[in-house]
Amino acid sequence: MRIFYCCYGSAHSSVVAASIHLGLLPTDRIPGINEFKYLPHYDETRSFEIGTPFFMGKDELNSDVFILGMASERKLIKKAIISFLKQTGFNTIDLLMIDTLPNVTWITRIGGFASRRLGIVSIGRPLTIFGIQQKYFDFVNLVNNVKRKEAKIIDQLDFKSDFDNNR
Template sequence: MKIFYCCYGSAHSSVVAAAIHLGWLPSDRLPDTEEFKRLPHYDKTNSFEIGYPFFMGRDERGIEVYIIGMTSQRKLVKRAIVSFLEHSGVNTDNLFFIDTLPLVNFKTKVGGILSRRLGLVFLGRPLTIKGIQERYFEFVKLVEIVKKRVEISTKA
C-alpha cells in the first residue's frame, strides 16, 4: 500500500500532510516555525522536481508515504502514474492519492510563489508557514480521515 500526498509543487501542503501522517509534526498542537523549516522538502523542492514522487517514510503500519507535486494537472498526472504502473504489471488497487491543495490558503499560495518561483525565500517561506499554521488542524483532520480510510481498506 502506498499513499501519495499531492499538491502543486511538493513543497508545502503535501509535505505537511505527510509529516503529520508520519508523526514528524504533532496532531495535538500547532507546530512552531522551526518545526516546519526542519521538514525534508519543506519549501525546498525545485520546479524541475515537480512530478517526481519523493519517498517520505513508512508509517506505523508499514505503509509507504510519498509526496508529489502535480502543478494544476493533478488528474492527468495521477492517470499517467496509474496507467504506467498498471502496464508494468503493478497492482494499483492499493494506491491512495490525496490532494492537499484545497487546504492551502492565500498566504501559502503567495508565499510559495515568492519563495519557489521568484526565489525570495526570506519573504515567501515565513508566509507559507503562517498560512499553513492558520489551516493546520484541517491538515490534521485530513490525515486522520486518510488513516481511517486506509485501515478500512486493509481490513476488506
C-alpha cells in the same frame, strides 16, 4: 501500501500532510515556525523536481508515504499514473493519491510563489508557514481520514489474503 500526498510543487502542503501522517508534526496543536522549517523537503523542492516522488518514510502500518508535486495538472497526472500502472499489471488497490491543495490558503500560495519561483525565501517561507498554520487542523483532519481509509484497505487486503490462503 503506498500513499502519495500530492500538491503543486511538493514543497509545502504535501510535506505537511506527509509529516503529520508520519508523526513528524503534532496532531494536537499548531506547530511553531521552526517545526516546519526543519521538515524534510519543506520549501526546498525546485521546479525541475516537480513530478518526482519523494519518499518521506514508513508509517505505523508499514505503508510507504511519499510526496509528489503535480503542478496544475493534478487530475491528468493522477489519471496517467494510475492507468499506466494498471496497464503494466501493477495492483493499484493499495495506492492512495491524496490532493492536499484544497487546504492551502492564498497566503500559502503567495508565499510559495515568492519562495520557490522568485527566490525570495526570507519572505515566502514565513508566509507559507503562516498560511498553513491557519488551516493546520484541516490538514490533521485530512490525514486522519487518510489513515482510516488506509486501515480499511489493509484490513480488506488481509482478509482477501487470508481467504485466498484457506482455499
